[in-house]
Amino acid sequence: xxxxxxxxxxxxxTVGEVLQAIGMRHHGEIHDFRPGALGxxxxxxxxxRYVVASVAAMALSFFAYLELLTVAExxxxxxxxxxxxxxxxxxxxxxxxxxxxxLRWAGALLVICGVALVSx
Amino acid sequence: xxxxxxxxRWKTWSCSALVVLSNVVGNFFLKRGMPASLAGPEDYILxxxxxxxxxxxxxxxxxxxxxxxxxxxxxxxxxLPVTSIGYVLVAIVGRLLLNEQIxxxxxxxIAFIMAGVALVSxxxxxxxxxxxxRGAGVGx
Numbered sequence: 001x002x003x004x005x006x007x008x009x010x011x012x013x014t015v016g017e018v019l020q021a022i023g024m025r026h027h028g029e030i031h032d033f034r035p036g037a038l039g040x041x042x043x044x045x046x047x048x049r050y051v052v053a054s055v056a057a058m059a060l061s062f063f064a065y066l067e068l069l070t071v072a073e074x075x076x077x078x079x080x081x082x083x084x085x086x087x088x089x090x091x092x093x094x095x096x097x098x099x100x101x102x103l104r105w106a107g108a109l110l111v112i113c114g115v116a117l118v119s120x
Numbered sequence: 121x122x123x124x125x126x127x128x129r130w131k132t133w134s135c136s137a138l139v140v141l142s143n144v145v146g147n148f149f150l151k152r153g154m155p156a157s158l159a160g161p162e163d164y165i166l167x168x169x170x171x172x173x174x175x176x177x178x179x180x181x182x183x184x185x186x187x188x189x190x191x192x193x194x195x196x197x198x199x200l201p202v203t204s205i206g207y208v209l210v211a212i213v214g215r216l217l218l219n220e221q222i223x224x225x226x227x228x229x230i231a232f233i234m235a236g237v238a239l240v241s242x243x244x245x246x247x248x249x250x251x252x253x254r255g256a257g258v259g260x
Contacts, residue, residue, distance in 0.1 A: 017196070024191035025249075045188070058184070063164055066150070070158055074151040075214035075222070079207055079229075085200055092197035099248035100197045103239055107201040110236030115204075117229025118211060 002071055006080055008064040014087045016057030021096055023050030075118070082115035125245065132194050132246045138186040139199075140206040146179030148213050194246040201240035207233050 027048060030041055045051045068077050089108045093100045153172025158164060167173055190199055208230045214220035 020188060021191050021196040024188055027192055029193035030189050042185075051188070055184075062180070066154065066164065066167065067158060069151055069154045070156060073214065073220050074147065074218060075211050075220045075226070077151075078147060078210045082204065082207065085204070088200055089197050092195065092200075096196055097249065098195045098197045101244055101248075103243045104197050104201065107236040107240035107243075108197070110232050110239065111201050111204045111207075114229040114232030114234075114236065115207060117232060118207065118226045119229075 005064050005068040009061050009081055010083050012057045012061035014084045016054045018091045019050045019054035023048045079115045079119040085112055128246055135186055135190045136202050139203050142179045142183040143206050144209040146176045149176030195248055198246050201236050204233055205237045
């Protein structure tokens with residue numbers, strides 16, 4: 001049960017966060033942080049299909065996470081979801097075409113090792 | 121460092137701090153408010169009306185919004201390691217407020233995570249791709 005929930009969370013989070021990055025890249029940099037401007041940005045984003053799909057995926061991940069929290073410690077549940085780092089960094093390079101320098105790979109690797117130590 | 125990259129870095133750091141704090145505090149309230157088990161499908165909805173859980177959910181909505189703002193100008197491969205400082209804070213919150221045990225292995229893991237965060241946030245620029253639709257705010 002525990003690991004099935006982890007599987008759902010990892011898959012849904014990875015898909016959701018990559019879609020969110022694609023959607024926000026299409027939207028462009030947010031410059032204006034006044035409430036009215038943020039509201040207008042939100043209205044535009046609610047018609048962005050990548051953002052809508054990402055929110056749906058993250059909602060699925062959220063309910064699986066609630067289920068996981070009933071059976072697992074917080075200091076297990078949070079670190080274990082960092083499995084998404086490996087998948088998302090690879091997708092950032094090949095889908096989002098980001099330049100992932102060796103420093104970023106090294107940083108991601110350190111984080112993954114750290115997360116493994118924390119959750120085992 | 122020119123003024124454009126200094127501006128971007130300041131904006132990125134303050135937004136990252138909001139992403140991390142809303143996530144850590146939101147997770148704490150979720151864990152605090154969750155019952156020992158969820159019996160039926162309706163429980164998934166009912167649980168959202170517990171005060172601790174609904175406060176946690178509000179903070180996670182703030183987290184989602186802040187993360188979306190951050191992603192509008194920063195790379196995913198940048199913000200993943202940088203916001204992972206939250207894992208350290210979650211461990212500390214679990215130790216101090218939820219009385220969860222933190223072994224030496226967990227502290228070592230926390231040190232690894234902090235090293236990864238320092239490497240990426242100090243050593244690479246937030247954005248490596250060309251910005252699109254600058255300021256227009258309309259999807260392409």
